[in-house]
Amino acid sequence: xxxxxxxxxxxxxxxxxxxxxxxxxxxxxxxxxxxxxxxxxxxxxxxxxxxxxxxxxxxxxxxxxxxxxxxxxxxxxxxxxxxxxxxxxxxxxxxxxxxxxxxxxxxxxxxxxxxxxxxxxxxxxxxxxxxxxxxxxxxxxxxxxxxxxxxxxxxxxxxxxxxxxxxxxxxxxxxxxxxxxxx
Numbered sequence: 001x002x003x004x005x006x007x008x009x010x011x012x013x014x015x016x017x018x019x020x021x022x023x024x025x026x027x028x029x030x031x032x033x034x035x036x037x038x039x040x041x042x043x044x045x046x047x048x049x050x051x052x053x054x055x056x057x058x059x060x061x062x063x064x065x066x067x068x069x070x071x072x073x074x075x076x077x078x079x080x081x082x083x084x085x086x087x088x089x090x091x092x093x094x095x096x097x098x099x100x101x102x103x104x105x106x107x108x109x110x111x112x113x114x115x116x117x118x119x120x121x122x123x124x125x126x127x128x129x130x131x132x133x134x135x136x137x138x139x140x141x142x143x144x145x146x147x148x149x150x151x152x153x154x155x156x157x158x159x160x161x162x163x164x165x166x167x168x169x170x171x172x173x174x175x176x177x178x179x180x181x182x183x
Contacts, residue, residue: 036108038082038165039130039180041071041150047175048073051147054162056172067160068151069170073137075118075146080180082112082165084130088155090120099140104128105155113158115149116140129183
């Protein structure tokens with residue numbers, strides 16, 4: 001077989017594989033795609049101001065908070081799990097700046113972190129589905145006003161991990177609309 005026929009066959013096989021992969025991905029729901037899909041941490045249909053996004057100038061400047069979001073949610077408002085997982089921490093933080101916090105470990109090996117809460121509802125070891133209310137917004141710890149500090153973190157080190165919420169990275173001043181339904 002000559003080189004041009006071999007090249008055409010290779011191109012045809014690669015093209016078929018890419019097409020099959022694209023069909024598989026487009027048929028998949030966002031939550032099932034690679035398991036790195038995080039919902040916004042508040043109820044579906046609602047939108048709230050991102051008062052500080054990743055790389056913010058006020059407090060999102062170190063390795064622990066570089067990729068965090070602050071959402072301007074009202075005090076005592078519902079905080080929803082952005083992805084299903086197991087509660088690994090739910091109480092006053094050993095780091096006073098966080099106040100009351102919830103940390104959830106997910107099947108992809110990452111954790112989500114919810115800080116400055118007024119109240120948390122679960123204990124370490126409890127499993128919560130995506131969308132379950134895990135706490136209420138507060139202003140505990142190093143907080144100047146009620147808001148939710150939310151981020152994806154390394155479970156062992158608490159170092160922030162770059163992530164997208166519902167497929168994009170909301171920036172300061174935006175009002176992303178949640179699709180996170182109650183569980």
